[in-house]
Amino acid sequence: MTQAVTPELRAWVVDQLAAGHSVAALRTSMRMAGWQESAVNAALTEIERGAASMPAPATAASDEARPMPWPDLEGSPLYLDGGDRRVHVLHTVAHPRVVVFGDLLSDDECEALITAAGRRLARSLTVETQTGGETLNVDRTSDGMFFERGENEIVARIEQRIAMLLRWPLEYGEGLQVLRYAPGAQYRPHYDYFDPAEPGTPTILRRGGQRVGTLVMYLREPVKGGATVFPDIGLEVAPKRGTGVFFSYDRPDPATRTLHGGAPVIEGEKWVATKWLREREFS
Template sequence: MSQVVSSELRAWMIEQLAAGHSVPALRRSMLESGWRDEVADAALAEIGKAAPDATPALAVPVPVPGPDLANAPLYIDAGDRQVAVLQTLAHPRVVVFGNLLSDAECDALIAAARVRLARSLTVETQTGGEAVNVDRTSEGMFFERGENPVVACIEQRIARLLRWPLEFGEGLQVLRYAPGAQYRPHYDYFDPGEPGTPTILRRGGQRVGTLVMYLQAPARGGATTFPDVGLEVAPQRGTAVFFSYDRPDPSTRTLHGGAPVLSGEKWVATKWLRERQFT
């Protein structure tokens, strides 16, 4: 390893963690200073062993949802339809699905959501509530789990496809991105070092997986991007991108965003999956 944890750096890391800075925040600072991700992880792990009372250990991996890819299938039986496996990535675990939604289902979700749209909010880990975020300029709404037959059918399909209990899913969120709208790169898990996170986790634990389903493709732009690995997923109608994260930490490489829509409208439906039953 070309970068070594000096005594000065070790002291600084312990001081920052003891002052209440989270492991993800410290890791981000190290990466911004030029440390490679694997070296930053090793350094944090070393500090955790050397000074367990001064710093929290790196988050322990947990089980995550995901399709059965053991035999490299081209299609997966999701109960009421055969879903195509179009692309996979191991780290981060990303799977692009085709034929997940029918045209009729896309139209039904858009029609039901359109009359309930409002400026999208993000979960606020400082307080445990929700707030407008300048990084997110879409409009959106949430369906209750199983709110109507179309939503219930899609949720059953997702549960079977990703082998994760239906009750562990948040309500389906539908978002509309007009020209110029975007969602800047972010993580979907809740930072364990933030004061509002314990309140959020009471409803079902951490988020461990995200499924973004494309209901309407814009004329240009609007890709789902993964900056850490240089991946862009085009928002083709009826397809979806799934990714999982086994710990609330940047080492999962699940930084992602919605690129600006350049022309037309993009509609998506997002399903977030939790560690346990979401209430």
Template sequence: MSQVATPELQQWIVEQARAGCKPEAVLAAMTQAGWQEDVAIAAMEAAMGEHVAGLQRTPAALTVTATRATTQREGAAQQPSSQAKPMPEPRLAGHPRQVDAGDRVVDVLVNLRSPRVVVFGNLLSAEECDELIAAATPHLKRSLTVETQTGGEALNDARTSDGMFFRRGENAIVSRIEARIARLLDWPLENGEGLQVLHYRPGAEYKPHYDYFNPDEPGTPSILKRGGQRVGTLVMYLNEPERGGGTTFPDVGLEVAPQRGNAVFFAYDKPHPSTKTLHGGAPVIAGDKWVATKWLREQEFK
């Protein structure tokens, strides 16, 4: 039988946090009481989401540190539990329908806690979408993937798109969109990689994968020198293919349809499958698909 977190349980979680209980202790108490671990973590995230909204990120924020306790048991590296890891996070306290991104009001269409996924509407104007496509088109080449075996880049049969990167702040439209993203996700502009534009023709896809860099691969340390781990991804849809081309999250059965001007954001607080951020670009069945992707790092990307 599936378990459902009740309002009473969520209130209890908040009370434990106010009393100074560590997230690991709260999680252990819940699992000992018979709660499934994934349900317990989701309940902790939901309960603390509004409680810590609007506050500075502190060690009391269970949203991040609760899942880090799970990571420790799974053998993944972690920071001390007394330090909550800062993460990109849109300001959604009070469940707003829209958020202020500085120069544009953006719609909130989907707000999922586990995995951390938010679908935004109206992030880009139609004119901005067209301008990005036009600026990128002359520079497109077969897309490469980061090669964690070597720390370089390589062709990958799982990724059959063409793409290019803009340098951060390369031109006026890129600068404008990067500033908007930084405001929307409450994350330093300098912690973002350069904006990538991708073009998928019919039949092209990007098979399910993770965006973080596998810490067990030999090339990862050299990749991390440029800004640490990736902690978030924003995929912006620049057009609408006739059929197919959605962004899929297989672990949770979610598919986000590509709609011009909309975007999907997802975050991952550790480089581990428990974040449920396995995702892919479904094959384009008819028409072309254009997207712009922004990856966010822990530190300044150089």
């Protein structure tokens, strides 16, 4: 059955564009919501032609009202629909905005990521805020690698699950990063957003705008140590295999209270996969 393009759908598209979302992002969101390709094209064609006359995106003065990645926690659900998997809600914090997911990944998925990533590990780099490039950092003593978005079947499946769970377009995500922390390895407390005051930040932002959310997923548990810590609120999330911790930040400011780090591994190895989300399409 052909889906009709209703006035309500057209109004929704106009509102989303006015809020700063791209046509490409709306196309993906509509497909994820079950709209047929013909209906998506019909709804967006006339909008694309008249996009120049749409209201301007939200400015810094109205940033607090802009959409943000976040699961639907209305009614305090115990479980959330990840599309192909039921995910547990284990813990939530209001400020900063933190949610801990249980059973986010299966054991087989964790092992598949470790196996695929293991052949490509190198000393982890951090973003160089002076130039917009990457550099070694003494605060980060892990080994890591990046998958391209949708690089293989397992990565694509997990990325689709994340997009549905966090209600954020898949193409707004950076490639999945896998990290290995040997005994003694750590990542000292830091922020994931890009500091607007740094000279390299404008170069970084060209690829998809600011980061607005971080999801850390635990692939292999150490014997001791390795928690994800939030010093501002005294929260420690144990690196339980298959579990993930997500937090979002609506502006690049310490007031978000998203200072976090990876505590030193005391015994064993910790493997994690990290997904950073941007405010618009990442390329």
